[in-house]
Amino acid sequence: MTQSHIRLLLVDDHMLVLDGLQARLAMEQHIEIVGTANNGEEAIVAARALQPDVVIMDVSMPVLNGIEAAQRFKAEMPDIRILMLSMHDDREYILSLIQSGASGYVLKDVSSNELINAIETVHSGNTYFSSGASKALFTQPTEAADEALEELSKRELTVLKLLAIGYSNKEVGRDLRISVRTVETHRQNIKNKLGIQTIAGLTKYAIERQLI
Incomplete structure (x- = not known):
């Protein structure tokens, strides 16, 4: 089965993270990294020009953070799918991100294969939560x-x-x-x-x- 071509924009304020993501994802023939950005404001400007299918975006960033940027994407470019990348597995934190318009939430400790699966899932129109995020989200209150x-x-x-x-x-x-x-x-x-x-x-x- 032929995999869909995915145009990807990477957004993170840490260059090492961006370099690592680019190096790994460039190995996937069906994924094209069309650009990178270092904060939410840059991401919105870049997305208008590059029209990516999916944006992988860190939550904690300067100028405009991931939550605020996701809200802007939802209002201005609703067809672009947002996959949030974070170290936080707090339930209320994840809920606020979902409400901001994100299509998926992946913790930064996932394997590269799971990240690729997440990209493909949100690109297809579905939502994706990494196992750690799902556990935090759906565990019943204590x-x-x-x-x-x-x-x-x-x-x-x-x-x-x-x-x-x-x-x-x-x-x-x-x-x-x-x-x-x-x-x-x-x-x-x-x-x-x-x-x-x-x-x-x-x-x-x-x-x-x-x-x-």
Whole structure:
């Protein structure tokens, strides 16, 4: 079976990583590396000019990070598939990347063969998560997280519910007749007690526990 030709743009702020990726992927006859970039802003400019099929992009980069760049790609060039490359296997972190528009998420400790499989998978229109990322993403919340819920005060629980249904800090404050600064304090306390640092994570947590 003939493999589809894939035009690839590589984005990472570490030259050694770029050199390593280029050296390995250049060995694949069906993959053509059309360009490289060192940050999200450069990636968007390069993609407009080069029209790659897939962009492999690091998450932590200067100027414009991977999450922000993925959001821009989704809005401006939705046909280009984004495969994120990261060292982080935190569940909430991965969820925020998915919501940004990425088609796949690969941890940097994967083998070169798995990376190639990931490229081919997202190019074909599917999503791909490396085994470590999948484990972090689909593992059920721990009992510790359930116990943490019991530590929330009545007011914090109310704030969590409102944030989970999409209320802004200002809207929560207006609804509960408290200041925005007080809402921010409650919000930080909730994040600390639950060990969840993103709104996407808090929303998922609230849904899983049928709080909303």
